[in-house]
Amino acid sequence: FGTLSFVLPLVVAGATIPTALAFVWIAAHVMELSSYLQNLVMLIGLGIAIDYSLLVVYRFREERRRGGTRDDAIVRTMATAGRAVVFSGTAVAIGLALMLAMPLPFMRGFGIGGLVIPAISLLCALTLLPVLLSFLGDRLDRIRVVPGFILRRRADEEHNMWARLARTIMRRPLAFALATTALLVAAALPVLAIQVGPGTNKGIPQDLSSVHGLNVLAGALGEGAVSPTEVAVDTGRAGGVRSPDVRAAVRRLALETSNDPEVTSILGARLRPPFIDRTGRYIRLEITGKHEYGAPQAADFAKRFRSDLVPAANFPPGVSVYAGGGPPSTVDVISTAYGAFPWLVAAVLILTYVLLLRAFRSLLLPLKAIILNLLAIGASYGLLVIVFKWGGGSALGLQSFPQIEFWIPIFLFAMLFGLSMDYEVFLVSRMREEWDRTGRNETAVALGLAKTGRIVTAAGLIMFAAFMGFVAGSVLGLQQFGFGLAAAILIDVSIIRALLVPSAMKLFGRWNWWLPPNVARIARVKPSPLKPRERPAVSPAGQ
Numbered sequence: 001f002g003t004l005s006f007v008l009p010l011v012v013a014g015a016t017i018p019t020a021l022a023f024v025w026i027a028a029h030v031m032e033l034s035s036y037l038q039n040l041v042m043l044i045g046l047g048i049a050i051d052y053s054l055l056v057v058y059r060f061r062e063e064r065r066r067g068g069t070r071d072d073a074i075v076r077t078m079a080t081a082g083r084a085v086v087f088s089g090t091a092v093a094i095g096l097a098l099m100l101a102m103p104l105p106f107m108r109g110f111g112i113g114g115l116v117i118p119a120i121s122l123l124c125a126l127t128l129l130p131v132l133l134s135f136l137g138d139r140l141d142r143i144r145v146v147p148g149f150i151l152r153r154r155a156d157e158e159h160n161m162w163a164r165l166a167r168t169i170m171r172r173p174l175a176f177a178l179a180t181t182a183l184l185v186a187a188a189l190p191v192l193a194i195q196v197g198p199g200t201n202k203g204i205p206q207d208l209s210s211v212h213g214l215n216v217l218a219g220a221l222g223e224g225a226v227s228p229t230e231v232a233v234d235t236g237r238a239g240g241v242r243s244p245d246v247r248a249a250v251r252r253l254a255l256e257t258s259n260d261p262e263v264t265s266i267l268g269a270r271l272r273p274p275f276i277d278r279t280g281r282y283i284r285l286e287i288t289g290k291h292e293y294g295a296p297q298a299a300d301f302a303k304r305f306r307s308d309l310v311p312a313a314n315f316p317p318g319v320s321v322y323a324g325g326g327p328p329s330t331v332d333v334i335s336t337a338y339g340a341f342p343w344l345v346a347a348v349l350i351l352t353y354v355l356l357l358r359a360f361r362s363l364l365l366p367l368k369a370i371i372l373n374l375l376a377i378g379a380s381y382g383l384l385v386i387v388f389k390w391g392g393g394s395a396l397g398l399q400s401f402p403q404i405e406f407w408i409p410i411f412l413f414a415m416l417f418g419l420s421m422d423y424e425v426f427l428v429s430r431m432r433e434e435w436d437r438t439g440r441n442e443t444a445v446a447l448g449l450a451k452t453g454r455i456v457t458a459a460g461l462i463m464f465a466a467f468m469g470f471v472a473g474s475v476l477g478l479q480q481f482g483f484g485l486a487a488a489i490l491i492d493v494s495i496i497r498a499l500l501v502p503s504a505m506k507l508f509g510r511w512n513w514w515l516p517p518n519v520a521r522i523a524r525v526k527p528s529p530l531k532p533r534e535r536p537a538v539s540p541a542g543q
Helices: 004-028 037-065 070-101 105-141 148-155 161-171 173-193 209-221 244-258 296-313 326-360 364-389 407-438 441-471 476-513 517-523
Strands: 229-234 263-267 282-289 320-325
Touching: 004 037, 004 105, 037 070, 037 105, 037 407, 037 441, 070 105, 070 326, 070 407, 105 407, 161 173, 161 441, 161 476, 173 364, 173 476, 229 296, 229 326, 244 263, 244 282, 244 296, 282 296, 296 320, 296 326, 320 326, 326 364, 326 407, 326 517, 364 407, 364 476, 407 441, 407 476, 441 476
Parallel strands: none
Antiparallel strands: 229 282, 229 320, 263 282
């Protein structure tokens, strides 16, 4: 801003975070929530509260320069930037709140945060911020913190750096579009090698006494002893353990299991206490493997045990065999999560398309926004593989591990799809305004980027800095999570919004803004007819 107006977004963030945490505290009394939810609320709350406030305050200052009263400027600001903020907040809420539909309780808890964070941020941006602008906006804006000549140069938005960048890109849109898309696809390709798994003891600080104890146990008895596979055999009736068929089946299961290359020991096959219950109905077997429960070899054994070893034991009818403990539980949790994930993705894509169709009054722009967001998320997945699985981040002190923790791709998608859409809404909403005013696509693109590029970049860098705080920690899962978020946001504001969006907008031309009357009627928005082809202008920015 160059003035003390930068204080206002910080005040709004300071009001948003405690209020959101208060709602989370209330929710925690009626349902189980993850302890990490507090970190999520503070991190995302800080980012989006500042994002929304930056956009509103920037637009207010622009409206004040146009003349009129302060109240008129606030009304115009809320009718334009305020509208964009509403759609942005809804986009964030869609991605995060749909975590409520995930079948795992700890993920549903994060869905609560997904509802609370954008809701409170919107509430503060639409109510508290206009009040602050009314009382303090002009006063703070008069106090400069940078030289006046810089502020005057920034005021010439039609010829600033962002306008020049847009004009340069639109001279060769196909070249820029192909180059940036190829770069993003290349970054995303390593995702084909991604392997997900649970957390690991190696991924938490090794100086903790509890971790030291686990390491002693693993060193003495093997990594698999830390969390063995627990098998429960339900014979179906009291005294069923004494059945010759059951005992023979247990012996066959124990023999075949002990021959598996992953197994180091099996306890309970002799059917003596404490491996049978007092009624003689239940049998417990304890199987220790060579590898830690999160290792691929342990997961493979859990699948073999259920699909091959148990059927081969030929238990009599009425007998049920259940496998639990570390490795089987890991397989079940990952299978459950990723069984629901495609439906989450589909729901987010459909709801986001409908939302953006109303926001942009266009058939094409929502589809473009979704594709570009998927490119950014795919690139962040690929970079995760490069940095953590392939060891590309070891030079920076980041731990390498063959797996990405299973919850991270799901959380990254839910969070990044909404956060990235923030910047798309900020940028394209302003382009839509300029299109409605001028009717010229190139002018709309150049001025839209010129008037929002600095704000979008500043907002993205704030998010990037916040997410890098996770990378600086010592917990592997949080390092992976923070890096994925930071990488995607940096890609989004530098490559996608600054380079790929203007080139795509130029290539699509007047089709960007087309919304036929029948679709507009269903969406309950004003139609946007297809205009005749533009005649060449003197310059895309209206010079």
